[in-house]
Amino acid sequence: MRVDKQMLADLVDERLDRHTVKAIQSGYKDPARFDTYLELLQERAPWDDRIVLPYGEHMCIVSAGDGRYLIKCFHCGHVFCEHTENWKLEALIHVRDSEEKLLEIYPKMMHGDPAWEEIREYFCPGCATQLEVEAVPPGYPPIHDFLPDLEGFYRDWLGRELPV
C-alpha cells in the first residue's frame, strides 16, 4: 500500500481512523517508506544535521559531515556518542531499587522485588525525556540495544552510498 508523506504524517500523528491503520498494517509494504519517513523526520527535526537512520522514538543517527555518524536526541539535539557506541553510557540514570521508589509507579503488591530486580530510567541530559527503561537485576551492564550496520544497509540493501 502506497503511503505518501501526508498519510505517513497522519499515521505518526495518529489522525487516521482504525480502518485505515489496519489497511496499512495488513497491506503490502511500501518500498519507498524509508525515504518518506526520513523526509518527514528531517522536516520535523528542530536541527539541520542530515538524518541517516531513525533510532527509536526519541533519537536519530545523523551524519557529522566528517565521516562520523552520531546518535542525537530528536527533540533537543543533544549528541550522545558515535553510532557504534552505547548511548546509554552518556545519558542520565535514575534507579528504582527500593519499595518506596517502586510504589511511585506501581501499586503495592504489583511491583517487583528490589532483591531481585531494579527499574532503571534513562533520561536525555538535554531535555530530560525518558528514553528507555530497563528492568534488570543489580549489576547488569546497560544493554546496548541496537548497533545498526549503516554501510551494509545503504550499500547492500538500498543500493546507494551512505550519506556523508
Place this chain on the structure above:
Amino acid sequence: MTITDASRALEPSTAQPLGWEGRTLQQMLAEQDRLLAETGHYWGLETLDLQRGDPIRYEKIFSRLRGGLVSARETALNISASPIVKEIGELSFMLYTPEGDSIALSRGIIVHVHTASDAIKHMIRTGYEEDPGIRPGDIFCNNDAMIGDVHNADVLTIVPIFWEQELVGWAAGVTHEIDIGAKTPGSVPVGPISRFEDGIDIPARKIGADDRLFRDHVEAGLRGTRTPMYWTLDERTRVAGCHMAREAVERVILEEGIGTYKQFVREVLEEGRRSFRSRLMEMTVPGRYRAVAFNEVPFAAEQQLPSYARVDTLMHAPTELRITRDGVLEFDYDGSSSWGYHSMNCTPSAMQGAIWVQLTQTLIPNEKINDGAYMGLRANFPPGTWTNHCNPAASTGIAWWFLIPSFTGFIKSLSRGLQARGFVEEVLAPYPFTSNVFQGGGIDHFGQPSATTNFGLSCCGGGAKMVLDGLDYGAAMWNPEGDMGDLEMWEIIEPFLYLGQRVKASTAGMGRHRGGSGYETLRLAWKTPFYEMQNIDHSRLHCHSGLWGGYPGSAGYRHNVRDTNMFELIAAQEPYPTHDGNPEESNVEQLVTGRRDFDQHTLTLPELMQQGDLYVCVYHGGDGLGDPLDRTPEHVEEDLNDAFLLPRFAESVYGAVAVQEDDGHWSVDREATENRRAAAREERRTRAVPVREWMAGQRERILAHADGGGDFGPHIQRMYAESMRLSEHWAAEFREFWDLPEDFDFPVPTPTVDISRAMLARASMEG
C-alpha cells in the same frame, strides 16, 4: 546368530524404499540438506518453473491444500470436549514434505508447525522406515520435547500420506491437553523436577495401523491422565483432522497429478524461503540487536522438594538478534543461565517453535507461511543452558515459563528495526507473561476426580504499539487468536464459581502508549471437598521492560483466602466481593475474613482449597511504549474513566493533573498538566545522575563479591556465575564492561553447570 537368522540374512530385502525415485527417506533428507547447504536453495531449485509458468494453477494448489487443513481443524475440533481445544482453539493441522518440511498449515496453535517437523525428521534420522516401519494407515504420536515439542501437554499426531508405493508427505495435528498426568495436576505442571514426573511421555511412537489406534495405546491414555475423557476425544480430534488433511492431499494429487504435486511442494518451500528473506530486507535494518529477559523460580522455601532443588533461581535470557547483510536472521542465546531442577527447562525444538510463532505474527503474517522461512534463519541455543538443557533427565513440564519472557527480546529488537525502516504501524512493545495460571486438580462439584488448566490466560494485554495502545485482555504470544473461552464452560469443568471478572486497573505498562490491560477474576470454590490449587505467576520480577521509555506491565500477586465467612455473608445478605480491585484497598480483604495468603509469593506448589475458599486470579497487561509524560491528556482521562488506571498514577507517572467531578467523571486540567510535566522533567534532572558516575559505584559493588562479600542475593550471584561459566564470551564482555580483573567470578557453586560439563564431555568422547 542362529541358523534361521543367518539364512534370512541371505535373502534379498523385499522392502522398497519409501522415498521418491527409489530413495529412502533418510537419503531424501540428507540430499535436501546437502543441496540447501551447497546452493542456498530448497532442493537446489534456482527457478520456480511451475509458479512462473502457471501461477494461477500454483496458487490454486496452495489454496486447496491450506483450505483442506483449515477445514480439518474447524471440523475436527467438534470431536473434542475440552474447552482448551473446542473453544480456545488450541489445536492446529499441518502438511509436510516427505523430509518433514512444512508446506502449509491451518489456524491455531501454530508454534507446533516446527516442532512436528522436528519429530518427523527424528523418525527419519533414527530409521523408522526400517523399524517400526512406516506404512499406509499408520498413526504416530509424539509429545517428547527432546524429539520435537515444547512440553508434554502439547500432543502431536502424525500420519504418513502415500501415493501408490511412495510416501508423498505427512499430515500432523496437535492439541493442548487439559491434564497430562504429571506429578502435579494440570497441563503446565509446577512440581516436577525431573522428566520422570512430567506425565505421559510418548517419544515418537507408532500408536496405530490401518487408520485405527492400537488398543494398548488407548488403554494407556485412559489410565495416564486425570482427565481421560478429554485425552481420548482430543486424540480422536487429531486423528480425524490428520485423515481429513490426507484426503485433501489425495484429491489434489488425483486432479493435478503426482508429478505436479511433487514439483509444487518443493517450489512452495523455496518460495517461502525467498519471501522471508525479501521481507526481512524490505522491513528491517541489518545490524546487531540486543535485549534481555528474566524469570523467577523461588523454590528455596519449598520444603516438599529435595534439598538440591530447594533453591531460588533467576533465569537469564540475553537475546542477540543479528540481521546479516545477505539477509539472514540469526538468533543467539549465548550467555543464558543454566538448566535446573524445576519444570521450566527448554529444548531447541521448543525454542525453534517459539521463533516460528513469533515470525508468523510479525514478519510473515501475510505470506505463504511454511518452513521455507525457517531456512532463512540461524539459531544458537548453547548446550547446558536453559535453552538447550541436553539433560535426558531434565523436566520441561512448563517450558513456557522461561520461553515466553525470553522471546520479548525478539519483539523489542524487531521493533527497533521496523521503526528505523519507517514501518511505525508494525512497532510493538513486549507482550506479558500469560499468567496467572489457574491450575489444579482434586474432586470436582460432581464428586468426580478431575483436573484443570484454565485458559483465561489466553487473553492478557498486548504490548503497546507506536500508533495505538496495546490490545486489552485479548493476547497470548503463543496463539495469534487469543480467546478466554466462556465462563459458563469453565464453571462446568472447574469446581469454582466466577464471582466476577473485570478489568484490572494498572496492570498495563505505562508509557506514551500504554500496554493492553490485564483483567482479574474472583473464584469461589464450590462443592469440592478438596482441590489442589496452584498460583503460577511472576511477582518478584517484571521479567522485561517496555520500549523507548515505556514501563513494563505490573508484576503479579497472590490473594487466596481459606476458611472464609463467604456463606455467612450471603446468608446475612451482607456485601461480598466480586473482585479484588486495587490491592492497596483490597475488596476481598475488606469484606471477607479467613486464613489469608495475600503476598507476592506467586509461584507455588499445589495447596488444598475447598468449598467457600476464594482465589483471586490476576492476568497481566502488556508493556508501555514511549515517555509517559508524552501521553495525551485525553488518553489519561479515558484510562481513568474506564478504570484502566488507578488515579494516583495519573500524576506520579503521567504528570497529569486530574480532577474527579461529583458524578465520578475524571477530567485532566490541560494547563496544570503542562506545568506539572515541566516540573516533572526538572525533577528527573535533580534525582538522576550521569550513567558513568553511577557505573563507578556499581563496579565497586560488583567487585565486593569477589571475596565472598557484596550485597547481591545468592540467586543473582548464581545467575551471573552460571552465565559466566557457560559462556567465556559473555564472561569476557561482563568483565570488560565493568573493568573487572580477568579472573573475576562470583564465588558460588553452580552444580548444574558442573553436571552439564560432565555430560557434554562424555557425549563428545562417545562421538
